[in-house]
Amino acid sequence: MLSYGQFCPLAQSTQLLCERWTLLIVRELIAGSTRFSELEKGLPQISPTMLSRRLKTLEHAGVITVNKEKAHTTYRLTQAGNELRPVVELLGAWGHRWARSDLSGGDLDAGLLMWDMRRSVNPEIFDGREIVVQFLYPDAPRGAQAWWLVSRDGDTDLCLSDPGFDVDLVVQSSLKAMTRVWICEDTFNDAVRAGSITVQGDPELAGRLQDWLGASPLSRLGASGKAPELSWQAPDQA
Template structure:
């Protein structure tokens, strides 16, 4: 851990633990339900496995994270009570970031794998029928091998596939990476993206109507949008 602030202030002591690089993003992933090491890596693709292990160890030593056995006997990580008490902080920081510093997306901010992983766990399958519904996402500008993705919604769960699962496709979303990212961040609606011709949705009228409610946006982005509606930004 980096050198501390040399202050007894509780805020300084919390900052010594939580303000190191990647730590709060790791807490975000754990708060979002990622439990296994490989799941955490998918949500933190630029974080090295060595640093991830180190940060998990630091949080465990501080009593924020604990290692447990999943039902299949594999090791997993979960937040302790101390860690769960950080969730409002994660939500507040996400809301603040959406409201004040998240309006401009740089090219380095766009990550197709991270976007699709976040969409997989953030969509609301309750807005699709309980039977299997397949949404294919095709990016016009993603790197080779990452242009086609499939989201399979069935029985209240959503799976993400990088290879064709072999099922009939109900909806096809043709989009640029930036356009779908902006929709997921609640910066743009699907209808607006279609009008701008940065996105096209193909499928039956019924599924097209349900898609915006299913693809409702990142939970943190939705909190940010709600804050903008409640308290107008001063000019």
Template structure:
């Protein structure tokens, strides 16, 4: 990678963090991914070679630390990496306000959407019982049209194949409509009232679905008022 040839701390940090995929790898680590396979699920278009390269770069820079557990590499943020959380959150919030996707086909991914939902769900809503929610995306590519989220004992499992449990709710939606809900362009209840999303099954559970699914954490941050920044000039009058 070519550097900027500057000692400026901003130049030095952007040399490290602004390579393609690097900040998204950090985003996944902040979100709780620790295994190579988990990182791939959150970054479905990155090649294994590129992911390995970015992880090695971050490790050399002291942003992450690697250990081995049960024969698998485990990646965790170091103190330096954890300090990136507010930066990543601020960039995500800024992107929600000023650089939104137009949700064209190239930006829609059922696997990424469901993986993000699975790790951001509020498990407390259905803690005392097992709940199975099936998602149907008729417009998704073949092999990515049917998904199951299984909530039990505070844990959430994501299945691409029928887990064999009785389904409590079926959520039928276009991929674009559900993505709009997830990135806070409209609420789930608004999409249901408009007919863009249909929820079939247990009425009591359906009423609590909005609280269970919540929304993308970074998008939620972007719905809050931006902090006021006051720049102080060092110029002398």
């Protein structure tokens, strides 16, 4: 970890947190990931070696704890790590307003999109009944064109192969169209009306999809229009 050579608290925190991938790892832990494999799903382009290195740095800094159990190892935020939540939320909201992706091909990833969507599904929208929704992305790379979200018993599973259940709804769109919905640049219902997303299945169930899927929590913060509040102010200049 490179040092700025400054005692300033901002310098000390940024030299720890602003290394590549570090804050995104914290984002994933805040979102509920606790296992190495879950972190990889939320960070599909990170190498296992880099992920291990960053986790060790965060553990050494007291940002996370590592619990090694017989079956697996879990990673959890400490008090110091949990105090980063408003930092991550502010940066995410700022990014939504001022540094958005142009959604070119390099920023689109079907696996990351579906993994993120799975975490925000609200199973209560369908009154607790089992719902299977298939998503088709014809422009995604081979092997990432078909996905299934299975919502049952208050939980939601993401499948890349056919889970064998009857499908209630089939949603088809380009990756860009669904990503625009996810990051609050469009609404699901507006995209359906415009024809960029098509839905096949029970119309009554289809009408609830927008509320069931939700949207990116960080993008929602940015779309809310609330400016971040600053508690530190520089002294007035004479």
